[in-house]
Amino acid sequence: xxxxxxxxxxxxxxxxxxxxxxxxxxxxxxxxxxxxxxxxxxxxxxxxxxxxxxxxxxxxxxxxxxxxxxxxxxxxxxxxxxxxxxxxxxxxxxxxxxxxxxxxxxxxxxxxxxxxxxxxxxxxxxxxxxxxxxxxxxxxxxxxxxxxxxxxxxxxxxxxxxxxxxxxxxxxxxxxxxxxxxxxxxxxxxxxxxxxxxxxxxxxxxxxxxxxxxxxxxxxxxxxxxxxxxxxxxxxxxxxxxxxxxxxxxxxxxxxxxxxxxxxxxxxxxxxxxxxxxxxxxxxxxxxxxxxxxxxxxxxxxxxxxxxxxxxxxxxxxxxxxxxxxxxxxxxxxxxxxxxxxxxxxxxxxxxxxxxxxxxxxxxxxxxxxxxxxxxxxxxxxxxxxxxxxxxxxxxxxxxxxxxxxxxxxxxxxxxxxxxxxxxxxxxxxxxxxxxxxxxxxxxxxxxxxxxxxxxxxxxxxxxxxxxxxxxxxxxxxxxxxxxxxxxxxxxxxxxxxxxxxxxxxxxxxxxxxxxxxxxxxxxxxxxxxxxxxxxxxxxxxxxxxxxxxxxxxxxxxxxxxxxxxxxxxxxxxxxxxxxxxxxxxxxxxxxxxxxxxxxxxxxxxxxxxxxxxxxxxxxxxxxxxxxxxxxxxxxxxxxxxxxxxxxxxxxxxxxxxxxxxxxxxxxxxxxxxxxxxxxxxxxxxxxxxxxxxxxxxxxxxxxxxxxxxxxxxxxxxxxxxxxxxxxxxxxxxxxxxxxxxxxxxxxxxxxxxxxxxxxxxxxxxxxxxx
Amino acid sequence: xxxxxxxxxxxxxxxxxxxxxxxxxxxxxxxxxxxxxxxxxxxxxxxxxxxxxxxxxxxxxxxxxxxxxxxxxxxxxxxxxxxxxxxxxxxxxxxxxxxxxxxxxxxxxxxxxxxxxxxxxxxxxxxxxxxxxxxxxxxxxxxxxxxxxxxxxxxxxxxxxx
Numbered sequence: 037x038x039x040x041x042x043x044x045x046x047x048x049x050x051x052x053x054x055x056x057x058x059x060x061x062x063x064x065x066x067x068x069x070x071x072x073x074x075x076x077x078x079x080x081x082x083x084x085x086x087x088x089x090x091x092x093x094x095x096x097x098x099x100x101x102x103x104x105x106x107x108x109x110x111x112x113x114x115x116x117x118x119x120x121x122x123x124x125x126x127x128x129x130x131x132x133x134x135x136x137x138x139x140x141x142x143x144x145x146x147x148x149x150x151x152x153x154x155x156x157x158x159x160x161x162x163x164x165x166x167x168x169x170x171x172x173x174x175x176x177x178x179x180x181x182x183x184x185x186x187x188x189x190x191x192x193x194x195x196x197x198x199x200x201x202x203x204x205x206x207x208x209x210x211x212x213x214x215x216x217x218x219x220x221x222x223x224x225x226x227x228x229x230x231x232x233x234x235x236x237x238x239x240x241x242x243x244x245x246x247x248x249x250x251x252x253x254x255x256x257x258x259x260x261x262x263x264x265x266x267x268x269x270x271x272x273x274x275x276x277x278x279x280x281x282x283x284x285x286x287x288x289x290x291x292x293x294x295x296x297x298x299x300x301x302x303x304x305x306x307x308x309x310x311x312x313x314x315x316x317x318x319x320x321x322x323x324x325x326x327x328x329x330x331x332x333x334x335x336x337x338x339x340x341x342x343x344x345x346x347x348x349x350x351x352x353x354x355x356x357x358x359x360x361x362x363x364x365x366x367x368x369x370x371x372x373x374x375x376x377x378x379x380x381x382x383x384x385x386x387x388x389x390x391x392x393x394x395x396x397x398x399x400x401x402x403x404x405x406x407x408x409x410x411x412x413x414x415x416x417x418x419x420x421x422x423x424x425x426x427x428x429x430x431x432x433x434x435x436x437x438x439x440x441x442x443x444x445x446x447x448x449x450x451x452x453x454x455x456x457x458x459x460x461x462x463x464x465x466x467x468x469x470x471x472x473x474x475x476x477x478x479x480x481x482x483x484x485x486x487x488x489x490x491x492x493x494x495x496x497x498x499x500x501x502x503x504x505x506x507x508x509x510x511x512x513x514x515x516x517x518x519x520x521x522x523x524x525x526x527x528x529x530x531x532x533x534x535x536x537x538x539x540x541x542x543x544x545x546x547x548x549x550x551x552x553x554x555x556x557x558x559x560x561x562x563x564x565x566x567x568x569x570x571x572x573x574x575x576x577x578x579x580x581x582x583x584x585x586x587x588x589x590x591x592x593x594x595x596x597x598x599x600x601x602x603x604x605x606x607x608x609x610x611x612x613x614x615x616x617x618x619x620x621x622x623x624x625x626x627x628x629x630x631x632x633x634x635x636x637x638x639x640x641x642x643x644x645x646x647x648x649x650x651x652x653x654x655x656x657x658x659x660x661x662x663x664x665x666x667x668x669x670x671x672x673x674x675x676x677x678x679x680x681x682x683x684x685x686x687x688x689x690x691x692x693x694x695x696x697x698x699x700x701x702x703x704x705x706x707x708x709x710x711x712x713x714x715x716x717x718x719x720x721x722x723x724x725x726x727x728x729x730x731x732x733x734x735x736x737x738x739x740x741x742x743x744x745x746x747x748x749x750x751x752x753x754x755x756x757x758x759x760x761x762x763x764x765x766x767x768x769x770x771x772x773x774x775x776x777x778x779x780x781x782x783x784x785x786x787x788x789x790x791x792x793x794x795x796x797x798x799x800x801x802x803x804x805x806x807x
Numbered sequence: 808x809x810x811x812x813x814x815x816x817x818x819x820x821x822x823x824x825x826x827x828x829x830x831x832x833x834x835x836x837x838x839x840x841x842x843x844x845x846x847x848x849x850x851x852x853x854x855x856x857x858x859x860x861x862x863x864x865x866x867x868x869x870x871x872x873x874x875x876x877x878x879x880x881x882x883x884x885x886x887x888x889x890x891x892x893x894x895x896x897x898x899x900x901x902x903x904x905x906x907x908x909x910x911x912x913x914x915x916x917x918x919x920x921x922x923x924x925x926x927x928x929x930x931x932x933x934x935x936x937x938x939x940x941x942x943x944x945x946x947x948x949x950x951x952x953x954x955x956x957x958x959x960x961x962x963x964x965x966x967x968x969x
Contacts, residue, residue, distance in 0.1 A: 141871050
């Protein structure tokens with residue numbers, strides 16, 4: 037049977053052309069003919085369990101479900117015939133037997149598929165007088181509110197867990213009327229994509245907990261936006277009411293996020309209303325923060341930096357958060373240039389800057405094409421937590437039979453089959469060099485590399501695959517030998533005819549690189565702090581949490597003469613080190629643009645007015661530029677600026693190399709080495725203040741130090757001990773957890789979490805002391 | 808001829824007497840003027856006066872923050888904010904009716920699934936200061952508590968027609 041054969045069917049007297057074997061419901065949806073449904077969802081498998089989509093087909097004695105029926109040539113379908121309507125009405129009556137009449141207290145009220153379909157296809161009165169089924173309460177965590185009495189057993193959430201999230205956390209137990217949907221044993225739903233079941237649930241059984249009872253669908257104004265965390269750039273809808281962001285929903289974009297968003301994108305809006313928000317400009321006078329007017333604060337900021345710049349422009353450094361918008365970055369760049377300083381950087385979490393800095397760290401291919409690769413080698417990437425929706429694409433490839441390999445300094449809990457090569461950071465370089473050698477490339481390393489069977493297998497896998505991809509993740513970019521890893525990846529890619537790419541760290545990493553917010557001859561994010569400057573301009577940076585070496589960053593800023601922080605939040609390190617704090621609007625309050633991992637430029641508008649006296653970042657920088665008397669700061673809107681940027685940075689992204697894998701391997705240490713991963717809910721300032729996300733398992737798991745059993749017993753420590761993690765001068769007390777996922781010689785100590793401010797390099801030498 | 812008849816009519820003030828006939832009838836008839844405020848007119852149980860919020864007999868407020876009244880209000884006089892209470896139930900944290908906007912149409916009462924927001928028989932109220940026109944949740948509940956007996960009786964009288 038040829039799938040491509042075009043046939044004609046007739047639906048409600050309308051003749052439709054379609055492909056043989058297509059599902060009837062897909063055909064009618066495309067033609068705009070509505071068939072009611074609950075269990076059918078075009079991104080999930082077919083269950084045909086709700087029976088709501090029953091239609092009449094000529095020559096078939098009984099009504100049949102449109103969602104599980106393939107079309108055939110000459111098929112004649114009636115969706116509104118007496119037989120179909122009677123079937124739909126009966127189905128509706130059965131569904132409502134056990135559904136409680138609690139619409140007034142149900143959060144789904146007003147956007148409920150059951151309500152809509154009941155009005156359209158149901159009866160006006162009930163005949164059911166018997167008792168209704170009641171399902172006991174079930175707490176599944178801080179993000180999802182459940183009321184399983186309302187469940188109509190469509191099993192969308194169960195199929196989502198199975199097919200998309202890759203975790204069978206929700207399932208159906210019992211049969212018939214005793215069937216209940218829930219977690220099998222009392223536990224939480226911990227998937228990083230779990231929030232999507234809220235959208236999938238056609239009734240009010242699964243709703244958003246942070247949004248619980250706050251607003252009704254009809255009160256909300258919808259704005260389109262772009263998620264400000266990972267580099268996917270998920271399209272979102274920001275729902276506001278009375279100038280307040282109430283919730284965030286996904287927007288569909290098949291080439292980027294399909295219809296899903298990660299929990300980080302969905303629930304981070306809570307951070308907008310954080311108590312830490314900076315409401316007005318502050319100036320430090322005699323060590324005390326005093327509120328100031330915008331004029332005074334901007335004047336203080338401008339004169340402070342200008343004085344330093346006139347004396348020696350090299351003494352000014354600009355650090356930019358990779359979650360800042362393109363417009364903000366471009367203006368910060370102009371200011372830095374105008375002051376005559378070459379020191380500007382956005383790569384706050386990077387340690388190794390030996391390579392070609394003009395290379396744009398991007399995916400090297402489209403996001404959608406990731407799901408069609410036959411093999412992938414991921415180097416230093418906890419892709420599932422760092423970039424949940426890229427992981428979803430890779431997972432799809434894996435389910436299609438692609439061979440996925442990981443080279444990491446920790447064993448990952450993955451939701452797809454993959455081979456993981458786990459070693460300490462130096463071992464990662466050796467493993468990669470061995471694969472390069474096995475693939476027939478030359479690795480340029482001075483060390484003797486032993487090529488094992490597993491290396492040969494990976495090389496062969498990449499070589500034999502039609503389309504293979506090698507990706508460097510967030511961990512790799514913080515690795516002390518990032519340049520070598522990248523160089524080796526390029527060698528392997530060349531030898532195996534694969535493509536090579538970088539998974540950008542944050543929402544606008546690619547944007548910052550495209551604009552060239554990197555030092556040409558000046559100092560980079562690391563050297564700027566290593567050899568302290570006298571003046572710093574910080575754009576959206578929290579030095580204690582956003583940098584590779586927070587101890588170094590805070591020390592450098594503390595000794596500086598003038599630190600101007602353009603920031604949305606107060607943070608301890610900034611309060612201690614900055615001289616002027618200018619309140620910047622947070623996510624959803626400013627217009628701007630991001631460039632995502634595949635190089636797509638996406639713009640968004642501001643949806644709410646900035647909190648307190650804060651102003652959009654680009655406006656602050658524009659005025660600052662005027663105060664510095666720099667030419668070219670006369671923009672009236674961010675669109676005007678964006679138009680200029682688009683013109684000057686036209687053309688697609690090219691794959692450029694960081695250069696050959698030369699140099700000394702820096703990750704070799706004598707003692708223990710820190711594996712300083714940035715956990716999913718510590719990635720940026722906004723998400724760190726999202727209250728509900730901080731209550732999740734992923735966030736709670738990220739407050740401990742982890743070692744494996746042999747490291748623990750060598751150090752005379754055991755699970756649950758309170759230990760001090762010592763890195764140079766820095767010291768942080770944490771609970772120790774024994775975890776077999778961590779390789780020998782390593783201690784997993786997260787970055788970006790509370791307590792990590794005093795520590796050093798994310799992948800630096802450390803020691804453990806029992807407290 | 809017509810001129811002559813008009814002359815006779817105006818000579819004997821016929822039109823005036825016709826008018827005075829009505830005045831004379833009311834002069835002799837039974838008086839129905841009410842000596843307000845000593846005397847009051849009878850009131851329908853459907854009277855739509857000042858709003859009140861009711862409670863159940865156990866003292867629990869009836870309102871469940873479904874926001875149907877807010878949605879149905881044609882004058883946009885109602886503002887509601889809601890959040891889960893400590894016991895997890897759905898409750899309003901803010902329920903305000905702006906009496907300057909309210910047109911006393913009674914749709915809020917009509918839409919309420921739990922008979923929480925009602926319009927009472929109270930029509931004597933005034934504002935002396937700015938802001939007093941806002942009926943807050945506390946004021947509404949206090950007003951409901953004060954008139955609960957009458958409110959319950961009125962709802963019962965209306966029940967067969969709803």
